[in-house]
Amino acid sequence: MGKSVSKVREAKLELYRKQGKIHARAVAGRFNTLRWAIVWLTQIVFYGGCWLTWEGNGALRQAVLFDIADEKFYLFGLVLWPQDALLLALALILAATALFLVTALAGRLFCGFACPQTVYTTIFTWVEAKVEGDHLDRLRLDQSPPGVRKFALKGAKHGLWLLIAAWTAITFVGYFTPIRELLPALAAGAAGPWESFWLIFYGLFLYVQAGFAREAVCQHMCPYSRFQGVMFDRNTTTVSYDLRRGEPRQARGRAEGGGDCIDCGICVEVCPTGVDIREGLQLGCINCGLCIDACDTVMTRVGTPTGLIRFASERELAGAAAGGRTRLAVYGSLVLAVVALGAWSLGQRSLLQVDVLRDRGALLRETSAGRIENAYTLKLKNLDDAAREFVVEVSGVPGIEVVGERAFAVAAGSVRPVSLTLSAPAGTPLTGVRPIIFRIAAGHDAARSVQEPSSFILP
Secondary structure (H helix, E strand, C coil): CHHHHHHHHHHHHHHCCCCCCCCCCCCCCHHHHHHHHHHHHHHHHHHHHCCCEEEECCEEEECEEEECCCCEEEECCEEECHHHHHHHHHHHHHHHHHHHHHHHHHCCHHHHHHCHHHHHHHHHHHHHHHHHCCHHHHHHHHHCCCCHHHHHHHHHHHHHHHHHHHHHHHHHHCCCCCHHHHHHHHHCCCCCHHHHHHHHHHHHHHHHHHHHHCHHHHHHHCCHHHHHHHHCCCCCCEEEECHHHHCCCCCCCCCCCCCCCCCCCHHHHCCCCCCCHHHCCCCCCCCCCHHHHHHHHHHHHCCCCCCCEEEECHHHHCCCCCCCCHHHHHHHHHHHHHHHHHHHHHHHCCCEEEEEEECCCCCCEECCCCCEEEEEEEEEEECCCCCEEEEEEEECCCCCEEECCCEEEECCCEEEEEEEEEEECCCCCCCEEEEEEEEEEECCEEEEEEEEEEEEEEC
């Protein structure tokens, strides 16, 4: 019992030890190049997306905009409304399932390359390195006593961090309040309370998370790091140290029969979360591959084959054949199912919604010509981004017809209530309450129509 308690305490202390600020060493290689390529790609999309325009309803508007006030989401030519929430739910399910699939296939690739925390930490540490120097210079600066040079460098670094955080916050809010309206409002000091709150909150959040928290987010805050292990199996490819090839560690040339690892420690120095991959897969490892770049560089210098640290599965490292991948098949099938359901939902999505209300003030009335009339109110909601004309037809009772105007124009993204009267000949053999069907078709495309049931009262 005492031993088990001791082990628990050791694990807890190891997990939450205070190791100080990590100053990762810079490294060049294919994985570092890939990480920066993804940084550029994601930030070009993020910072540039809110500046794209789209012509809709005869006017230019922001191409990507969450218009909360008018309850719309503009995505280029697509306009989504609150009733399209199913599509948003499917998009979130697709993202989660795709993340599970990637994790089961190759570990925490999202964490190491595309996670916003990783992306912005990479940007912030790049700024830090440009201002303060390499990892040794930064360490010496942190350990040096207060002085003019230290305050100047730290001030310049934090100033640049705040500028990046501020512009990122403005861009983020610019997806909810049109960016071309937000910037003049900020310049004039006329930003609304909603915009002001999120600008401050998001800016400070990014500044703290990417500038100070860094690897602590991956190690202690991110829930994904806690449950990722349940998606792994022996065939999952992760950043791994080849134990059989690398051990026993020793400096090259000191003894015969030693492993390829020369215990230089560079793999630890370049790790942004301070993980020693030689100790096995750990909670803090985000599969960024920087230790692979560093180790390959060292192996090349000492004339040893690269790949001592590489992306490999547990089976591969053990020299066993690859096994079945039922987990991948399940995740892949779920991804395809969600994509198919989303495509079907989008294809079946109607840009017209109709509510039919019977006039309950008068059940029926008889005209001087002997015809029977019922009154209705139709609420036509045009979900399209352009004004449309809709034609109303009715069926269900012999000889029934619309009295007066049958075509109605509805402005883009608006609801038009329409008073409508239906008339049926008095000589019909039917009596009582009879079911009828309203068919409302788009004037520009008769194939796009909506049918709504109602009733018609006869004597």
